[in-house]
Amino acid sequence: MSLLQAQDITRRFGGFTAVDGVSLSLAPAEVLGIAGTNGAGKSTLFASLAGQQLPDSGQIRWLGQDISQAPPHQRARAGLVRTFQVPREFKSLSVLDNLLVAAPQVRAETLLGTFWTSSAARQQERALVEKAEQVLEFLNLSRVRDTLAGGLSGGQKKLVELGRVLMLEPRCILLDEPFAGVNPVLIDEISERIRQLHARGLAFIIIEHHLQALKALAGRLIVMDRGRILAEGEPEAVLNDARVQEAYMGGVV
Numbered sequence: 001m002s003l004l005q006a007q008d009i010t011r012r013f014g015g016f017t018a019v020d021g022v023s024l025s026l027a028p029a030e031v032l033g034i035a036g037t038n039g040a041g042k043s044t045l046f047a048s049l050a051g052q053q054l055p056d057s058g059q060i061r062w063l064g065q066d067i068s069q070a071p072p073h074q075r076a077r078a079g080l081v082r083t084f085q086v087p088r089e090f091k092s093l094s095v096l097d098n099l100l101v102a103a104p105q106v107r108a109e110t111l112l113g114t115f116w117t118s119s120a121a122r123q124q125e126r127a128l129v130e131k132a133e134q135v136l137e138f139l140n141l142s143r144v145r146d147t148l149a150g151g152l153s154g155g156q157k158k159l160v161e162l163g164r165v166l167m168l169e170p171r172c173i174l175l176d177e178p179f180a181g182v183n184p185v186l187i188d189e190i191s192e193r194i195r196q197l198h199a200r201g202l203a204f205i206i207i208e209h210h211l212q213a214l215k216a217l218a219g220r221l222i223v224m225d226r227g228r229i230l231a232e233g234e235p236e237a238v239l240n241d242a243r244v245q246e247a248y249m250g251g252v253v
């Protein structure tokens with residue numbers, strides 16, 4: 001059975017159709033890449049899959065269940081999460097606190113240390129801090145644990161964004177341009193973390209303009225153009241497809 005299945009997704013903004021009848025399916029523990037020209041509808045498709053925007057028509061299934069109308073937090077609780085093209089870190093919170101506030105059980109005031117007195121609550125907080133520290137270690141971010149997130153580099157912010165969704169223990173992560181604004185060393189680092197998570201059984205859909213890095217990760221690639229799927233299949237073959245070459249500036253892929 002598919003982990004995630006989207007059938008005929010259409011999303012309009014006024015008279016403009018940003019996503020036009022897109023269907024895709026993702027197997028458990030698969031890595032699917034999505035590339036495409038600017039404005040092709042990739043992020044809008046993600047917003048429909050993750051629930052930030054409801055499609056005007058079409059159906060989304062998660063493990064066979066219809067989740068088309070489910071809000072983002074319900075999808076996240078079921079294991080489907082996304083990151084954003086522009087990381088949404090809390091700039092004035094430390095890296096550790098950024099992970100803690102992403103955990104579903106945490107109330108903001110607990111982080112500030114006010115009236116959080118019962119021992120069960122303290123135990124829960126300790127367990128969460130431990131979990132966040134493990135995630136930070138995995139992402140090589142332990143040394144910036146107490147740094148304010150607003151002061152991090154572009155690549156580190158992308159790692160924090162990944163850490164925040166890992167706190168939700170997902171089965172599938174939708175990554176929106178994980179390599180945008182990231183230096184080559186951190187692109188390798190982020191790619192390696194994705195590989196490790198994939199080896200542990202996580203599925204990914206990755207939107208990315210950095211095609212070489214995407215090709216190295218994805219087992220299958222979809223290229224979108226003007227709201228539709230232009231080509232789909234094995235990454236090398238898709239990138240060599242004449243229609244794809246044409247869409248990308250007449251041949252420079």
Ligand SMILES: Nc1ncnc2c1ncn2[C@@H]1O[C@H](COP(=O)(O)OP(=O)(O)OP(=O)(O)O)[C@@H](O)[C@H]1O
Nearest residue numbers: 013017018036037038039040041042043044045085
């Ligand atoms: N909230 C909105 N209101 C109106 N138009 C929108 C809205 N969101 C997206 N669009 C339009 O829908 C189209 C698809 O946008 P989208 O961000 O999904 O493309 P994309 O493939 O992710 O582009 P990029 O690679 O540049 O991030 C664009 O023309 C965009 O201007």
